[in-house]
Amino acid sequence: MTATTIPGLDSAPTTHQGLLTWVRETAELTQPARIEWVDGSPEEWTRITDLLVDNGTFVRLNDAKKPNSFWCASDPTDVARVEDRTFICSRDPKDAGATNNWMDPDDMKAIMVERFRDSMRGRTMYVLPYCMGPLDADEPMLGAEITDSAYVVASMHIMTRLGSKALELFTKDGVEQTFVPGLHSIGAPLEAGAKDAAWPCNDTKYIVHFPEERLIWSYGSGYGGNALLGKKCYSLRIASVKARDEGWLAEHMLIAKVTSPEGVEKYIAAAFPSACGKTNLAMLEPTLPGWKVETIGDDIAWIRIGEDGRFYAVNPENGFFGVAPGTDYHTNPNAMRTIEKGGSIFTNVALTDDGDIWWEGIGEAPDHLTSWKQQDWSPEGSELAAHPNSRYCTPIHQCDTRAPEWDDPKGVPLDAIFFGGRRRDTVPLVTEARDWQHGVFMGATLSSETTAAATGAVGVVRRDPMAMLPFIGYNAGDYFAHWIATGKGADADKLPKIFYVNWFRRDENGAFTWPGFGENIRVIKWALERIAGTAAAVDTPIGRVPTPEAIDTDGLDMSDEHLRASLAVDVEEWRAELPLIEEWFDKIGAALPSTMRDELAALRQRLDG
Ligand code: SAT
Ligand code: MN
Numbered sequence: 001m002t003a004t005t006i007p008g009l010d011s012a013p014t015t016h017q018g019l020l021t022w023v024r025e026t027a028e029l030t031q032p033a034r035i036e037w038v039d040g041s042p043e044e045w046t047r048i049t050d051l052l053v054d055n056g057t058f059v060r061l062n063d064a065k066k067p068n069s070f071w072c073a074s075d076p077t078d079v080a081r082v083e084d085r086t087f088i089c090s091r092d093p094k095d096a097g098a099t100n101n102w103m104d105p106d107d108m109k110a111i112m113v114e115r116f117r118d119s120m121r122g123r124t125m126y127v128l129p130y131c132m133g134p135l136d137a138d139e140p141m142l143g144a145e146i147t148d149s150a151y152v153v154a155s156m157h158i159m160t161r162l163g164s165k166a167l168e169l170f171t172k173d174g175v176e177q178t179f180v181p182g183l184h185s186i187g188a189p190l191e192a193g194a195k196d197a198a199w200p201c202n203d204t205k206y207i208v209h210f211p212e213e214r215l216i217w218s219y220g221s222g223y224g225g226n227a228l229l230g231k232k233c234y235s236l237r238i239a240s241v242k243a244r245d246e247g248w249l250a251e252h253m254l255i256a257k258v259t260s261p262e263g264v265e266k267y268i269a270a271a272f273p274s275a276c277g278k279t280n281l282a283m284l285e286p287t288l289p290g291w292k293v294e295t296i297g298d299d300i301a302w303i304r305i306g307e308d309g310r311f312y313a314v315n316p317e318n319g320f321f322g323v324a325p326g327t328d329y330h331t332n333p334n335a336m337r338t339i340e341k342g343g344s345i346f347t348n349v350a351l352t353d354d355g356d357i358w359w360e361g362i363g364e365a366p367d368h369l370t371s372w373k374q375q376d377w378s379p380e381g382s383e384l385a386a387h388p389n390s391r392y393c394t395p396i397h398q399c400d401t402r403a404p405e406w407d408d409p410k411g412v413p414l415d416a417i418f419f420g421g422r423r424r425d426t427v428p429l430v431t432e433a434r435d436w437q438h439g440v441f442m443g444a445t446l447s448s449e450t451t452a453a454a455t456g457a458v459g460v461v462r463r464d465p466m467a468m469l470p471f472i473g474y475n476a477g478d479y480f481a482h483w484i485a486t487g488k489g490a491d492a493d494k495l496p497k498i499f500y501v502n503w504f505r506r507d508e509n510g511a512f513t514w515p516g517f518g519e520n521i522r523v524i525k526w527a528l529e530r531i532a533g534t535a536a537a538v539d540t541p542i543g544r545v546p547t548p549e550a551i552d553t554d555g556l557d558m559s560d561e562h563l564r565a566s567l568a569v570d571v572e573e574w575r576a577e578l579p580l581i582e583e584w585f586d587k588i589g590a591a592l593p594s595t596m597r598d599e600l601a602a603l604r605q606r607l608d609g
């Protein structure tokens with residue numbers, strides 16, 4: 001079939017030649033049965049979710065419990081990001097660096113074109129114009145995704161500013177604007193008369209970025225970070241390259257507004273690896289009276305230096321794609337209230353017999369469930385009912401704790417940046433960096449135990465610089481240099497202060513030493529008091545750590561022993577960390593800025609001193 005005979009090609013609601021040409025060429029390559037231009041309307045949401053119900057991909061949840069919401073079980077092999085199948089195909093392998101998989105772009109394209117050839121046969125090819133970040137930005141960040149997955153269409157309805165309003169921005173004053181094209185196919189052509197799978201996908205997966213062309217090609221997976229191309233692929237991997245070239249930062253960070261009982265408003269951003277509590281912190285319900293936390297974003301921050309020299313952060317996303325297990329009215333009541341308002345998609349959680357959702361950590365299990373593997377499940381069995389990386393996908397605008405400025409194209413001026421990981425030992429509850437460069441060193445050497453958010457072993461300590469290991473779209477050494485340069489280019493007194501946190505330290509019995517969740521406001525309070533110059537700290541070899549008295553423990557039910565253990569800096573544990581950092585720096589190689597080696601040498605000296 002030539003593209004001109006494919007239904008839907010002629011009904012394009014745009015005159016943007018770049019977009020039209022790309023759509024036509026892609027249709028000729030992938031041979032879909034029809035083309036649909038996605039408009040982002042509520043009617044379209046209804047039509048697409050109805051279709052997903054008819055196809056058996058979605059189960060409509062009980063309207064009285066979760067209105068206009070859906071349960072979805074993926075193929076059991078397609079449940080997380082596939083880091084070993086994710087590539088940065090820069091022209092020069094040096095530009096991908098030691099932390100990314102690389103292949104020559106022409107070689108990769110040759111392989112992938114054969115994968116994409118006829119890959120949409122029998123399916124609808126959806127064209128999704130979208131905008132990451134506010135539509136009224138000076139420079140709206142446009143993208144277009146071509147996909148053969150209706151699940152992706154429904155999810156992008158929630159996660160991005162999708163459809164007609166974005167498409168209008170593709171042409172401005174008669175001039176065609178640039179956009180990031182992302183081609184996605186699940187790689188499962190549907191033969192005539194064949195019955196479709198509920199979650200079609202392909203065993204072979206490629207998540208590929210061509211940074212110079214600002215182009216994304218994704219094949220074989222339908223899962224979130226692999227398939228919703230506006231998210232990690234555009235807003236982190238491609239955006240980080242654009243940010244390097246243009247002098248800003250694209251980061252894996254939540255953004256929140258914190259108001260003290262005195263009414264002082266501060267803005268914070270925090271980078272933690274996937275499934276380490278970004279969403280919980282972004283929606284934190286403070287246990288300290290009078291404090292308020294409001295949500296701006298829970299996963300990604302684009303940080304630009306404003307005219308006044310301060311660092312302004314924007315959340316490019318329109319929804320939350322949060323880890324479900326462990327979320328309940330105790331750990332994250334605001335996430336619970338948000339998903340309950342409806343319009344949500346739940347992937348790989350369990351389904352109750354009365355059409356509601358359930359996961360580990362949400363309360364007592366009913367006697368019978370349908371597990372994420374679509375099997376009968378009862379509490380007596382040993383299998384998890386929900387996959388550890390199961391997700392809720394829900395719109396920000398219905399989150400009660402969203403800050404009024406969540407959609408402000410100017411962004412919010414950051415007062416503090418937190419780096420954090422999941423470590424059972426070594427890393428104290430909170431450490432203040434001595435200065436920007438030391439803070440960059442803390443971020444560059446950040447370590448965390450792996451989680452179920454990516455395929456592979458769970459619980460293994462790895463370096464995850466700025467929580468960006470899987471998302472830096474270029475050489476990690478150049479990325480550190482970019483962070484240092486960004487700080488050098490700014491007024492020192494306008495720089496956000498950098499802190500390193502760890503909510504996950506354990507005692508010798510394996511129990512968490514710090515209660516976490518809503519109590520984390522006590523750590524934020526200390527950090528903000530440090531900025532104000534009113535809180536005490538001790539200078540330690542790794543940075544400034546609160547004295548036990550400096551943490552507000554009013555009303556906190558925890559032992560003095562656990563507080564001290566949370567804050568302890570164990571010189572021996574940190575000495576043991578040095579060769580690991582050394583090894584990590586060796587891996588990064590020649591691109592590592594010498595200042596990072598200087599910081600390591602200074603740390604060694606302080607530990608020995
Ligand atoms: O990459 S996802 O968007 O699927 C979620 C994550 O791992 O942070
Ligand atoms: Mn994330």
